[in-house]
Amino acid sequence: MTLLSxxxxxxxxxxxxxxxxxxLEIGEGExxxxxxxxxxxxxxxxxxxxxxxxxxxxxxxxxxxGENVLEMEPNERAGAGIYLAFQYxxxxxxxxxxxxxxxxxxxxxxxxxxxxxxAINFLKxxxxxxxxxxxxxxLLKRPVNVGxxxxxxxxxxxxxxxxxxxxxxxxxETDSGLDxxxxxIVSEGVNKLRSTERSMIVITHYQRLLDHxxxxxxxxxxxxxxxxxxxxxxxxxxxxxxxxxxxxEDGAPQAA
Amino acid sequence: MTPPxxxxxxxxxxxxxxxxxxxxxxIDSEFAxxxxxxxxxxxxxxxxxxxEWLLEWRLTxxxxxxxxxxxKWAFVNYPNIxxxxxxxxxxxxxxxxxxxxxxxxxxxxxETYEKLxxxxxxxxxxxxVAVDAVFDSVSVATTFKEKLTxxxxxxxxISEAVxxxxxxxxxxxxxxxxxxxxxxxxxNSAVFSDGTFVYVPKGVRCPMELSTYFRxxxxxxxxxxxxxxxxxxxxxxxxxxxxxxxxxxxxQLHAAVVELIALGDAEIKYSTVQNWYPGDEEGKxxxxxxxxxxxxxxxxxxxxxxxxxxxxxxxxxxxxxxxLEGDNSVGExxxxxxxxxxxxxxxxxxxIHVGKNTKSTIISKGISAGKGQNTxxxxxxxxxGADQARNFTQCDxxxxxxxxxxxxxxxIEVSNPATQVEHEATTSKISEDQLFYCQQRGLNAEEAVSxxxxxxxxxxxxxxPMEFAVEAQKLLGVTLEGSVG
Ligand SMILES: Nc1ncnc2c1ncn2[C@@H]1O[C@H](COP(=O)(O)OP(=O)(O)OP(=O)(O)O)[C@@H](O)[C@H]1O
Ligand SMILES: [Mg+2]
Numbered sequence: 001m002t003l004l005s006x007x008x009x010x011x012x013x014x015x016x017x018x019x020x021x022x023x024l025e026i027g028e029g030e031x032x033x034x035x036x037x038x039x040x041x042x043x044x045x046x047x048x049x050x051x052x053x054x055x056x057x058x059x060x061x062x063x064x065x066g067e068n069v070l071e072m073e074p075n076e077r078a079g080a081g082i083y084l085a086f087q088y089x090x091x092x093x094x095x096x097x098x099x100x101x102x103x104x105x106x107x108x109x110x111x112x113x114x115x116x117x118x119a120i121n122f123l124k125x126x127x128x129x130x131x132x133x134x135x136x137x138x139l140l141k142r143p144v145n146v147g148x149x150x151x152x153x154x155x156x157x158x159x160x161x162x163x164x165x166x167x168x169x170x171x172x173e174t175d176s177g178l179d180x181x182x183x184x185i186v187s188e189g190v191n192k193l194r195s196t197e198r199s200m201i202v203i204t205h206y207q208r209l210l211d212h213x214x215x216x217x218x219x220x221x222x223x224x225x226x227x228x229x230x231x232x233x234x235x236x237x238x239x240x241x242x243x244x245x246x247x248x249e250d251g252a253p254q255a256a
Numbered sequence: 257m258t259p260p261x262x263x264x265x266x267x268x269x270x271x272x273x274x275x276x277x278x279x280x281x282x283i284d285s286e287f288a289x290x291x292x293x294x295x296x297x298x299x300x301x302x303x304x305x306x307x308e309w310l311l312e313w314r315l316t317x318x319x320x321x322x323x324x325x326x327x328k329w330a331f332v333n334y335p336n337i338x339x340x341x342x343x344x345x346x347x348x349x350x351x352x353x354x355x356x357x358x359x360x361x362x363x364x365x366x367e368t369y370e371k372l373x374x375x376x377x378x379x380x381x382x383x384x385v386a387v388d389a390v391f392d393s394v395s396v397a398t399t400f401k402e403k404l405t406x407x408x409x410x411x412x413x414i415s416e417a418v419x420x421x422x423x424x425x426x427x428x429x430x431x432x433x434x435x436x437x438x439x440x441x442x443x444n445s446a447v448f449s450d451g452t453f454v455y456v457p458k459g460v461r462c463p464m465e466l467s468t469y470f471r472x473x474x475x476x477x478x479x480x481x482x483x484x485x486x487x488x489x490x491x492x493x494x495x496x497x498x499x500x501x502x503x504x505x506x507x508q509l510h511a512a513v514v515e516l517i518a519l520g521d522a523e524i525k526y527s528t529v530q531n532w533y534p535g536d537e538e539g540k541x542x543x544x545x546x547x548x549x550x551x552x553x554x555x556x557x558x559x560x561x562x563x564x565x566x567x568x569x570x571x572x573x574x575x576x577x578x579x580l581e582g583d584n585s586v587g588e589x590x591x592x593x594x595x596x597x598x599x600x601x602x603x604x605x606x607x608i609h610v611g612k613n614t615k616s617t618i619i620s621k622g623i624s625a626g627k628g629q630n631t632x633x634x635x636x637x638x639x640x641g642a643d644q645a646r647n648f649t650q651c652d653x654x655x656x657x658x659x660x661x662x663x664x665x666x667x668i669e670v671s672n673p674a675t676q677v678e679h680e681a682t683t684s685k686i687s688e689d690q691l692f693y694c695q696q697r698g699l700n701a702e703e704a705v706s707x708x709x710x711x712x713x714x715x716x717x718x719x720x721p722m723e724f725a726v727e728a729q730k731l732l733g734v735t736l737e738g739s740v741g
Pocket of ligand 1: 013014016018036037038039040041042043044047087
């Protein structure tokens with residue numbers, strides 16, 4: 001069944017057209033990789049899906065579980081099951097990771113008609129999920145992302161994903177900044193979170209992540225449009241030949 | 257039946273309502289006539305059966321006040337106050353006028369209590385429900401009182417202390433804040449209605465947070481409160497003024513005076529959560545809060561710590577200060593001041609280093625939303641004899657939206673070259689990044705702001721007594737309601 005359906009999506013930011021007709025169908029349990037040069041619009045796509053302010057949809061539609069997502073607030077989308085692992089996770093000084101997550105977990109549980117977790121059950125749940133990502137206890141107590149290393153921030157994003165149990169997870173360059181061991185732990189974590197009820201959009205520049213998290217489909221984005229689509233072998237081709245094959249010079253975006 | 261608890265009908269309305277009582281000079285009456293003159297001062301003193309020395313002190317203060325001008329240096333704006341157009345004495349309203357049960361209380365007020373998680377019995381006290389309708393609270397209060405008496409702690413209304421412990425009151429009253437101190441302090445000295453007196457004897461650690469007791473008793477604060485806390489040598493006391501819940505309050509102008517005295521090796525921790533009516537969204541109504549608070553570390557190794565969370569009032573003018581006389585004495589000031597809609601706050605502290613090796617810490621967190629204006633004004637002063645004095649000041653401002661303002665006005669006066677003064681200041685906005693990050697995790701806009709603001713204030717909130725810290729956190733959220741989209 002189709003979980004996400006994006007049709008002819010056009011998006012502008014500050015009057016600048018960035019996405020120019022995206023079509024994307026994601027079925028339940030599928031993993032879609034999105035690759036493409038810097039500035040091609042990958043993060044923009046993730047923000048539009050999750051409802052960030054300032055991204056104007058000038059044309060097209062997004063349906064999630066058959067519902068028009070464009071009419072939903074970001075937190076309503078989160079409640080409905082859309083999760084974004086940020087390319088640049090945000091710091092929130094003075095708020096411990098655990099406090100933050102307790103508020104978040106209970107907010108989405110409320111939205112999904114589940115009972116809130118009390119302090120004790122929440123801690124148990126956090127421990128359990130923390131083990132999947134080998135999260136150090138100390139990181140759970142520290143303020144959200146404050147002073148975290150680049151790799152710790154990315155790991156924290158996937159830990160939060162484990163806690164919030166989304167049906168559609170968008171991972172925006174989760175692999176960048178991870179060392180070799182962390183890459184393995186995080187991608188193993190992601191694989192453990194794979195299920196028939198959870199679909200993912202994995203945004204990345206590198207095949208090495210896709211060696212771990214093997215995608216069902218690969219889309220190549222350039223200048224706000226998918227210019228090539230295929231199975232997992234497409235990523236290998238890209239790795240070998242670069243973007244030139246798709247008429248994109250040096251990987252740099254071209255002036256519209 | 258009076259209407260259910262309007263959070264605070266303004267001064268004038270109260271005045272209008274009570275006009276029917278007209279001029280009454282009879283000492284048994286409930287109201288002093290409108291206006292202020294020596295007879296009124298005598299009337300107030302007479303009502304309380306005060307000794308001659310106190311009446312004289314009030315009169316001297318009054319005569320001095322007549323020579324003074326209302327201060328205008330603070331960064332606040334409000335219409336001129338007509339001090340002759342006010343009542344300076346009104347006996348506590350009797351229970352007939354109060355709501356008889358919670359059913360008669362404004363549902364909006366109850367909703368706020370609900371959000372703060374305040375138990376039903378306390379809701380009733382706070383909303384001003386007639387006391388005999390409030391189960392339990394009276395007996396609970398009595399138990400507390402016994403415990404305090406056993407420890408030798410004096411804790412009572414200052415009017416009662418004048419009768420029962422006149423020597424203590426006479427020895428300390430006005431020694432920290434003289435009646436000449438400033439316009440509002442002089443006015444308070446002349447007409448103070450009542451307030452709290454605390455004396456902790458030598459070597460005694462007060463067996464409980466005085467907050468616990470206070471919260472149950474102090475449903476009604478006076479307009480001109482006067483508080484005097486004395487911690488004798490080697491003693492310790494923690495006191496919490498006010499409530500996290502909005503108070504039913506009938507006065508528009510508040511001019512309180514709080515004096516703290518810590519003798520050798522003593523420690524006083526004074527916490528305030530101020531949540532008076534801030535006025536409506538257009539800035540109408542609301543309380544003017546002009547307070548003078550000062551503590552003196554009189555003995556060596558003594559410590560005074562002020563913690564305040566200021567969320568209410570239309571105008572706040574308030575600088576809890578420490579005079580560090582004793583060697584090695586320590587002064588601390590932790591403050592959160594929040595202004596939303598049209599609220600204005602000009603607040604901060606003064607740390608006066610007199611003794612050797614004295615140390616002060618100032619952590620101030622100002623939050624402005626809506627059209628709120630928030631000013632930190634602080635003075636760090638080291639006198640010539642204050643060898644090795646040290647101060648650390650950190651002032652952080654957080655802005656929510658584009659129409660509010662934050663201002664930092666630090667004054668540093670150092671006469672001793674061996675003084676160390678450190679000052680850090682930051683101004684930040686709640687970033688769109690932070691808001692979106694929280695919302696993407698399922699929080700709505702208000703929950704997101706509240707969480708971010710609580711994080712911003714953490715260093716101060718952790719100084720509050722435990723049970724109040726939790727409520728104060730919720731209160732910040734309630735105060736900022738409607739400040740974002
Ligand atoms: N507020 C904005 N105003 C103008 N241009 C913007 C704005 N935000 C993004 N853009 C532009 O939109 C384009 C797409 O940005 P986006 O972040 O989606 O790229 P990306 O594919 O994620 O790149 P990267 O691989 O570097 O992360 C870029 O050219 C960027 O400069
Ligand atoms: Mg990007």
